[in-house]
Amino acid sequence: MSVRSNLHFVLFILMSALLSACATPPPSHIQVNSKEHQGKLSEIQQWNLKGRMAFKSADEKFSANLNWQQIEDSYHLSLNTMLGINILSMHGDKDSVELDADGEHYQDTDASHLIWRITGWQIPVSQFSFWIKGQAGPTDQAIYEQSGVVNQLIPHCDTCVGWLISYSDYRQVGDVWLPHNIKLNNSPLGNQILIRVNKWTIQ
Secondary structure: OOHHHHHHOOOHHHHHHHHHHOOOOOOOOOOOOHHHHHHHHHHOOEEEEEEEEEEEOOOOEEEEEEEEEEEOOEEEEEEEOOOOOEEEEEEEOOOOEEEEEOOEEEEEOOHHHHHHHHHOOOOOHHHHHHHOOOOOOOOOEEEEOOOOOEEEEEOOOOOOOOEEEEEEEEEEEOOEEEEEEEEEEEOOOOEEEEEEEEEEEEO
């Protein structure tokens, strides 16, 4: 079976479970100053995330357990089936990226290009470490809830065209509120990524 086929292989039960888990829960009692909250998010440079991720396009559906560790510009991300079988493992920094899948090893200088080469998915990987936290970049358009946290993010960058990120289920982790449901949608490409965070660990 090809790498592309293996990476696209999913148990549809996992997808269904993730989609239902991403239903919006009752709102948390949050009240923050938006500017101060964004400042706290920018200070978080080392963290670990465990959860589930689902990818959906017009042609396919894919879901997996997600484990993501970020240390400043360096990251390690792995996707596994619910049986613990590794689908994909990727690590890198701003200068290079390496990916292992289906017994094959790949390298590139750009993570987004590498993902596109192997899977055909057009995903701006370099932006994910900010988006996942609900952190708006200096050129992004952020729509805030009355509570002060970001509800939607319209990013502006060369590889961000068409993406809209929506957030829900904010929970307090240490002294900062972090989203536990993240929906990334690109209507022109017909792509959607859903991330359900089970646990944030800030280091």
